[in-house]
Amino acid sequence: MKHYIIPFFLTFQGCPHRCIYCDQQAIAGEPTGEVASVMETFLKYHGSEEYSAEIAFFGGTFSLLPLKRQQELLESVVPYIEKGEVRGIRFSTRPDALDEKRLIWYKERFVTHIELGVQSFQKKFLDLLRRGYTPQTARSAVEMVKKSGIGVGIQLMLGFPGQDREMFFKDIDEIRRLKPEDCRLYPLSVISGTPLEKEYQNGGMNFISLETAVDWVADAVEVIEKEGIGIRRIGLPHSPELEEKIIAGLYHPSFADKVRFELLRRSFDKADIRSGQTLSVHPADLQYTYRIARIKKKQVNVVPDSSLRRSTIIIQQ
Numbered sequence: 001m002k003h004y005i006i007p008f009f010l011t012f013q014g015c016p017h018r019c020i021y022c023d024q025q026a027i028a029g030e031p032t033g034e035v036a037s038v039m040e041t042f043l044k045y046h047g048s049e050e051y052s053a054e055i056a057f058f059g060g061t062f063s064l065l066p067l068k069r070q071q072e073l074l075e076s077v078v079p080y081i082e083k084g085e086v087r088g089i090r091f092s093t094r095p096d097a098l099d100e101k102r103l104i105w106y107k108e109r110f111v112t113h114i115e116l117g118v119q120s121f122q123k124k125f126l127d128l129l130r131r132g133y134t135p136q137t138a139r140s141a142v143e144m145v146k147k148s149g150i151g152v153g154i155q156l157m158l159g160f161p162g163q164d165r166e167m168f169f170k171d172i173d174e175i176r177r178l179k180p181e182d183c184r185l186y187p188l189s190v191i192s193g194t195p196l197e198k199e200y201q202n203g204g205m206n207f208i209s210l211e212t213a214v215d216w217v218a219d220a221v222e223v224i225e226k227e228g229i230g231i232r233r234i235g236l237p238h239s240p241e242l243e244e245k246i247i248a249g250l251y252h253p254s255f256a257d258k259v260r261f262e263l264l265r266r267s268f269d270k271a272d273i274r275s276g277q278t279l280s281v282h283p284a285d286l287q288y289t290y291r292i293a294r295i296k297k298k299q300v301n302v303v304p305d306s307s308l309r310r311s312t313i314i315i316q317q
């Protein structure tokens with residue numbers, strides 16, 4: 001059954017300050033309208049399907065919105081939950097914007113998943129981004145959400161100036177240890193008009209290459225998926241408006257595609273595939289497997305198997 005996450009963009013609402021790298025307008029556009037109108041459109045196109053869905057309040061700091069506004073937003077979803085059209089609510093927030101009492105309140109109001117914009121578990125990178133919390137606050141927030149019974153996701157950045165592979169994998173080790181339900185990995189980009197742009201223009205800020213980023217993230221995805229942790233997204237969502245505003249750092253419209261291709265290429269080489277074989281892969285990996293087989297001039301049949309983990313190739317006997 002297909003699962004939909006229906007996003008509502010709060011576009012900076014609730015944020016205590018603008019983080020130096022962030023431009024939600026460029027990333028997600030203007031705030032989304034009311035829940036009722038978005039649900040009407042969603043049901044028009046998907047209402048007759050077998051599906052499950054969650055409504056997600058993203059692009060701001062949901063848990064720092066005035067309580068009355070949080071209540072209004074959560075309550076606006078309840079009629080759809082009662083009718084079975086939506087199964088729960090997600091939101092994104094900062095690690096320093098939650099407490100145990102509030103988590104109980106969210107759970108009673110159908111919140112099923114909270115995505116924490118952690119960005120890094122290392123002080124020097126949190127300071128660079130001026131996030132305003134410590135690595136321990138980030139770890140405790142993940143543990144606290146897990147303990148509440150609400151699913152937790154971690155947003156993690158990479159490609160900070162001065163970051164090397166070992167430093168990046170320190171953050172990946174934290175993810176392995178904390179075992180969130182899922183995570184999002186995205187490279188740091190410099191968006192014009194943000195305070196980070198000014199720092200970048202002052203000079204001395206170097207970024208890793210796209211090839212290096214693909215290699216690091218492919219290794220990280222292998223490690224994370226082996227732990228049974230989902231990869232919710234790789235890279236920033238692509239939009240021509242965002243692309244136009246990126247002036248430095250790591251950004252590629254097909255970054256996720258490049259990582260998935262690299263992972264399948266590794267599996268293909270490891271399995272020593274020969275022409276005439278039939279391969280089973282996860283349905284989302286079909287396109288990559290066909291592309292790699294074509295490049296390597298192997299005539300193979302590829303069949304989808306949704307029980308397989310991403311990037312796995314099974315040769316049918």
Ligand code: SF4
Nearest residue numbers: 015018019022059060
């Ligand atoms: S990164 Fe998150 S907390 Fe910071 S300004 Fe952007 S949406 Fe708000």
